[in-house]
Amino acid sequence: MRPGYLLALPETDYRQALALQHRAVAARREGRLARDLVVMLEHPPVFTLGRRGGRENLLVPEEALKQKSIALVPIERGGDITYHGPGQLVVYPIVDLNAAQLSVVAFVGALEQAMVATAAHWDLKARGDAVHRGAWVENRKLGSVGITVRRGISFHGLALNVSTDLTPFTWINPCGIQSCAMTTLSQETGVDVPMTTVRREMARHLSELLGLEFEAINLESLTSLLG
Numbered sequence: 001m002r003p004g005y006l007l008a009l010p011e012t013d014y015r016q017a018l019a020l021q022h023r024a025v026a027a028r029r030e031g032r033l034a035r036d037l038v039v040m041l042e043h044p045p046v047f048t049l050g051r052r053g054g055r056e057n058l059l060v061p062e063e064a065l066k067q068k069s070i071a072l073v074p075i076e077r078g079g080d081i082t083y084h085g086p087g088q089l090v091v092y093p094i095v096d097l098n099a100a101q102l103s104v105v106a107f108v109g110a111l112e113q114a115m116v117a118t119a120a121h122w123d124l125k126a127r128g129d130a131v132h133r134g135a136w137v138e139n140r141k142l143g144s145v146g147i148t149v150r151r152g153i154s155f156h157g158l159a160l161n162v163s164t165d166l167t168p169f170t171w172i173n174p175c176g177i178q179s180c181a182m183t184t185l186s187q188e189t190g191v192d193v194p195m196t197t198v199r200r201e202m203a204r205h206l207s208e209l210l211g212l213e214f215e216a217i218n219l220e221s222l223t224s225l226l227g
Contacts, residue, residue: 002036002100004212006203007222009041011086014048014073017041021155024094027226028153036100036212037222039092040199043084045168049074050146054081057173070168077156079133079146080176087163087184089198093210098152100210108133108145110209111158115143117205118160118198122189132177135160140183141174162186162198 009017020039027033047070049055057080058072065072084090091114097107112128115135119126119142126135126142135143143160161184169182185193207214 001207001211001213004036004038004207004210004214005217005222006214007037007039007217007219008199009039009219011042011044014043014046014071014084017043017090017092018073018075021092021094023226024222025150025153025155028094028096029151032227033094033225035215036096036210037094037217038203038206038210038212038214039094040202041090041092042086042088042195043090045070045083045085047072047081047083047168047172048077049081050077050079054172054176057081057176058171059173060171064171075156077146077148079144081172082144082146082159082174083168083172084159085164085168087161087165087195089160089162089195089202090157091160091202091206092157093154093206095154095210096152097149097154102210104147104149104154107154108147110206111145111147114202114205114209115158115160117209118201119185119188121197121201122185122191122193124185124188137183137188140181140188141177142183142185142188144174160185160198160202162193162195 163186
């Protein structure tokens with residue numbers, strides 16, 4: 001097990017979280033951040049466009065999003081268009097893949113399995129998918145994976161639907177997949193799944209799958225490390 005930091009944040013603006021990731025990636029590469037870092041949070045409603053773009057998979061006019069004050073943000077992660085919102089656990093692992101001796105494929109698989117194992121806490125049988133990466137319950141998508149690797153350091157990550165309002169997913173072809181049915185842990189289990197428990201289970205499984213022994217860190221302390 002390698003030492004790692006776990007930063008738990010409340011609901012955080014997407015662009016602020018992206019700026020934090022960029023700073024952490026640079027600090028990890030330059031040695032100012034001596035450990036891998038996993039960030040857990042939720043976002044206010046936002047659509048993001050991956051490297052493959054995805055505006056063609058937006059099924060409503062952009063003006064309709066502006067009227068609802070929902071941002072559409074192009075970013076550098078892999079994949080197509082997706083949605084983030086309250087009730088969805090988003091996890092950003094800033095991991096030195098070379099130090100962890102992980103290939104990109106193995107790392108993506110670990111993120112999938114962390115979602116699958118978390119769902120199993122509620123006796124929900126989910127699976128990964130080698131073509132459409134993420135966590136699936138039968139043909140319904142429970143969670144998504146999209147990462148970027150910059151000079152061996154990963155960022156972006158996974159999004160697991162816990163109790164998310166699924167309506168905004170109907171405004172897109174999620175991840176570019178037409179007629180993709182989205183689901184949540186609460187919808188599949190029929191119970192109100194607590195986000196605190198999901199965070200705890202996700203941290204436990206990421207620790208095992210990535211070989212990280214987490215030490216909790218707050219934003220102030222992390223900001224000091226990042227310089």
